[in-house]
Amino acid sequence: MNLNQNTARVIDPVLTGIAQGYRHVQRVGHLLFPSVDVQHRGGTIIEFGRESFRDYKARRAPGADTRMIQFGYEGKPFALHQYSLDVPLPRELMDEASKVPGIDPGKRAVNTAMDSLTLSLEIEQANIATNPDNYGDSNKRNLSSAESWNVANSDPVADIEDAKDQVRRSCGVEPNRLVLNSGGFRALKRHPKIVERFKYTTADSITAKMLAGLFDLEEVAVGKATYVDGVEDDAPFLEAWGNAAVLAYVPTQDAALEQPSFAYTYTLKGHPFVEQPRYDGSKKSWLYGVTYERLPVLTGVASGFLFTNIVGEVEDEGEVEE
Template identity: 25%
Template sequence: MRNMNSNAAIMAAIAKGWKPNRYLSNMSMAFFNNNADYVATKIFPICPVQNSTGFYYEFLKGDLARDNVQRKPAFGKVQPAKRGHTDSTYKCDVDQVITGIDSINALDYTRSGVPASIDPRRSSVRFINDQMLLHLDLTFAEKFFKTGVWQNEFTGVDSTPGSNQMLKFTDANFDPIAFFDARKREIRLEGRRTPNKLCLGYDTFLALKKHPDILERVKYGGSTPNPAIVNEKVIAELLGFDEVTVLMATYNKAEEGQPDDMDFICESDGALMCYVTNSPQIDEPSAGYIFTWDMLGNGSYMATDQFEGEPGTHSEFVEGLMSTDMRKTCDDLACYMSKCV
């Protein structure tokens, strides 16, 4: 019997018009988002909680900021100072995503040694993970990064800005240094903290990146081998923030069966400046928190699991579970800017 897999047989088949159809093992086209582009868990601190619902204390700012020290009367004492508090609630709901695997069809992949990129179990886990991160960013955009969320809000206009308005960042007359310094002063006055983070929609970042005032401040710092570059770090240093984050993750807005409609998850012409803590703190305010509940008790609020389908279906399923509550916790520590470009 002739060996059809010998080099001679393969060369003869190619000469007759046959084309090899083996899949490449070192590349594939998969439009997963870069995990580094997802930002929901990078902006506001994550606060693990033991119960899915509960309360947290809010100490009254007015009592803490008031001078309660009085002159002691002779042979007497002053009245005790009030240090009031209220409470707020959180509620972590459980979200789920499931994808299926046909166990019989999967046998062809496992037995033929196909590249790992198309292995149904591996790609299913990657799909589930990407879906959960995508959902977190969409929730972040809905909870924090849009108009109507924060009390302190500015809207970009083309000329003559009025109350709670600003010139668009694309206007050469817009003064980014003065504008952000003024907003930081307001937040410092009301919230007793200076904003340390600035989150920029993608088009807002591009507008600041090429604004004449910013370019003027960096152009003399470059040379031929090391040209001046405006990036997130440079903008953070110029505007006085610890961190500048560009929100560049994208998603498909179209329903299944409809043509793809790609867009940025967060408003591309928006911006959010805020003060947040790096981790949950007992005696420190923060503009927002992400409360997370470990629903399975395995130490993670984002978990994946695999289970078999009903008998006779020869199917397997991979699921993703997560339980969070993204909560605005202090209006005084944030300012949202819309229509920046």
């Protein structure tokens, strides 16, 4: 965020630091959409294709022209979306908290807001990453009932290896991360062909880290976020990551706009930020305002692969045992 003297007065630097450092253990979207700062609220997405992995034959003779290299190209336009929440803290709670050591009501208010704001971001990231329309025909696969990973005769290890090779042939780099829904993770860790791989090495339950080693990936992450899409008291909880798994290449260090990646979350510099708390006399409460301007975007979808219907409806005799 570009600060001037007027805006700087209303920002709480301590609480802003808490907001920017906020991490929720069940948020995994950032593994596919790492945050990168942008200076403006709108512009053009920097996308990446085969040119990002081309051998440019940089060797030159004395006096010869130097070859020009450019990573990425300007793709679709973008405009950041602003999300903002006020969290009221009643005066009475503030008074009580001041008498209990270690209670920081401001931090709690910021964490409450960030819990909601990051859930919205997680849902948005998941919707983009699991939408088949965003992928080329060779970079997606809708598993049949017999191929679903909760079926004992399926072969998820071969499926993932084939998908990794397809991505490598599409863009020149292998995926390094796998994000899948909770049901898909349970199916993988109980799958007889995967259990067989580990039965002589450990008696413990198979973990995401163990699966990452099996698939030769840097990380396997489980999307556990759920949400209610509706105001009805009996509205069902929905899985943010649906019934899908996403393989992708994402840089693990020094993410930047010019670095090839499956996706990024464009974030306005200085966001999220927290305003100085203000008192609302009508509510007898202090209000903590948190604002977050960002937009998740696909920047190199050729470096991703989407599996859908990873957990299918099967007959009892064909299903992986609980």
